[in-house]
Amino acid sequence: MARKRVMPKEMRVAPALDESLVTAVPTHCHALLINPFYAKDPYSSYGKHVLTPTLALSSIAGSTPDNWTLAYWDENLLQGHPPADPFPQVVGITVHLTFAERAYELAAWYRERGAIVIFGGLHVQSCTEECAPHADALAVGEGTQLWGHILRDVENGSLQKRYDGSYKKPYREDPAPRRDLIPKEQFLTRGSMIATRGCHNRCNFCYLATEDMHMPYQMRTPQQVVQEILDEGSNYVVFVDNNLGSRPKYLEDLCDALMPLNIIWSAAVTIDVTDNEKILRKMALSGCTGVFVGFESLNNDSIVHTGKRTPMPDDYARRVQMLHDYGIQVNGSFVLGFDHDRPDVFKRTVDWIEANRLESATFHILTPYPATPLFSDMEKEGRILHKDWSQYDTGHVVFQPKRMTPKQLREGYEYAYDRLFSWRSIWRRRPQQLAAVPAYLAGSLLYKKSNWLWRLLIKHRLTNALWKPLIAISRRRHVKYRESFLRHEDESLKFGIVPPGV
Numbered sequence: 002m003a004r005k006r007v008m009p010k011e012m013r014v015a016p017a018l019d020e021s022l023v024t025a026v027p028t029h030c031h032a033l034l035i036n037p038f039y040a041k042d043p044y045s046s047y048g049k050h051v052l053t054p055t056l057a058l059s060s061i062a063g064s065t066p067d068n069w070t071l072a073y074w075d076e077n078l079l080q081g082h083p084p085a086d087p088f089p090q091v092v093g094i095t096v097h098l099t100f101a102e103r104a105y106e107l108a109a110w111y112r113e114r115g116a117i118v119i120f121g122g123l124h125v126q127s128c129t130e131e132c133a134p135h136a137d138a139l140a141v142g143e144g145t146q147l148w149g150h151i152l153r154d155v156e157n158g159s160l161q162k163r164y165d166g167s168y169k170k171p172y173r174e175d176p177a178p179r180r181d182l183i184p185k186e187q188f189l190t191r192g193s194m195i196a197t198r199g200c201h202n203r204c205n206f207c208y209l210a211t212e213d214m215h216m217p218y219q220m221r222t223p224q225q226v227v228q229e230i231l232d233e234g235s236n237y238v239v240f241v242d243n244n245l246g247s248r249p250k251y252l253e254d255l256c257d258a259l260m261p262l263n264i265i266w267s268a269a270v271t272i273d274v275t276d277n278e279k280i281l282r283k284m285a286l287s288g289c290t291g292v293f294v295g296f297e298s299l300n301n302d303s304i305v306h307t308g309k310r311t312p313m314p315d316d317y318a319r320r321v322q323m324l325h326d327y328g329i330q331v332n333g334s335f336v337l338g339f340d341h342d343r344p345d346v347f348k349r350t351v352d353w354i355e356a357n358r359l360e361s362a363t364f365h366i367l368t369p370y371p372a373t374p375l376f377s378d379m380e381k382e383g384r385i386l387h388k389d390w391s392q393y394d395t396g397h398v399v400f401q402p403k404r405m406t407p408k409q410l411r412e413g414y415e416y417a418y419d420r421l422f423s424w425r426s427i428w429r430r431r432p433q434q435l436a437a438v439p440a441y442l443a444g445s446l447l448y449k450k451s452n453w454l455w456r457l458l459i460k461h462r463l464t465n466a467l468w469k470p471l472i473a474i475s476r477r478r479h480v481k482y483r484e485s486f487l488r489h490e491d492e493s494l495k496f497g498i499v500p501p502g503v
């Protein structure tokens with residue numbers, strides 16, 4: 002059985018709201034955007050959320066009219082309760098099911114003191130009726146195109162109860178996110194980018210399969226992405242797209258555009274990115290050091306059941322090796338608790354991760370998000386255990402599994418993380434390129450073995466300072482790797498040997 006973890010209170014409980022402030026005078030045309038607090042998972046890394054900032058609110062911020070002033074507050078950065086001076090005329094809160102209750106508390110506090118509260122985010126789309134009484138207006142669907150319009154209506158005294166945004170509007174027309182609002186020192190990198198929106202899949206458990214939400218795959222132009230990277234000035238970029246690889250040709254063009262920047266980058270892709278070795282080569286040469294891959298399961302039947310169009314698990318190992326051959330590290334995502342999973346799934350999954358030397362992995366207990374096909378199936382079958390959304394965080398069991406008990410599922414999840422975060426497992430999964438091992442070990446120490454330290458790092462705004470040298474080392478190593486890759490490629494061609502990826 003996994004060891005129980007003691008988590009600092011600030012990581013578990015939202016900061017108290019300032020009840021001593023009884024009345025306030027809203028500042029005309031001043032808006033505040035809030036990312037509410039959520040409790041961290043005691044079995045994962047406590048620093049997970051400060052690697053790269055979410056762009057949900059900074060994207061919306063980009064469409065704020067010029068005559069409005071704007072502040073941004075992320076409660077997860079442990080800087081206390083959200084600001085009230087100047088007191089905002091409008092408060093925009095992003096609402097996700099795991100922190101919906103906190104969003105309602107924040108909304109009540111600001112509304113009682115005279116602010117107008119607007120909700121946006123996925124929970125507003127999936128549970129509109131539940132959210133409605135807690136806010137003055139709801140932005141349902143794509144928010145960037147709505148925010149400016151809502152603020153104009155506030156100014157004109159004509160605020161509506163509901164605004165609907167469409168995901169069909171060309172994504173490349175959206176303004177760039179306002180990264181300047183995000184405190185740089187509090188993240189490993191502020192260079193989170195979104196080049197594309199949507200995914201070519203629609204897996205039954207994914208939030209992208211939410212009823213009435215249809216997000217066609219859309220891309221910003223490679224030139225727009227390059228400009229955003231240059232504007233941010235970051236040499237480590239993390240693409241937080243759902244799937245950067247849904248359109249192989251686009252990914253290829255993007256790699257071409259990234260090549261001259263000499264940056265390093267990582268992104269979420271599906272494993273079918275390995276279908277085309279030419280793309281892997283371009284990814285490596287443009288600075289891709291790692292990919293986040295949703296393997297979901299090692300069981301073919303489970304994959305078929307999700308509806309995911311993907312290579313089958315018995316071909317995963319070969320494809321992981323292809324990524325490794327190009328110096329691309331693999332962070333795998335695994336869902337535990339599918340109907341075909343038995344109690345041996347936990348050990349089998351970690352054994353496989355170690356055997357194939359995945360440098361990192363995340364585990365998620367299967368979670369039926371409201372308004373997804375998985376949720377409606379489970380509800381029809383009477384398998385939903387409760388609707389306490391705060392526990393729909395992929396770290397708790399909220400449904401009745403088919404081939405094990407909820408307790409077995411939770412304990413198996415804890416076992417998987419405990420084993421993955423052990424030194425023995427970290428060492429077994431070290432990168433095959435020797436030069437990449439020191440940074441990998443240092444990163445593992447910081448990310449996986451330093452949960453006791455994260456509260457202090459976050460609270461004292463030291464995250465970026467600590468990670469910066471590691472990023473610099475990784476980038477220097479990768480630039481050398483690219484040079485030697487090209488040299489070897491030239492030599493191989495000279496001798497008539499066709500190297501991989503050419």
Ligand code: SF4
Nearest residue numbers: 200202203204207243
């Ligand atoms: S492949 Fe990933 S992002 Fe795409 S629908 Fe499936 S789970 Fe969602």
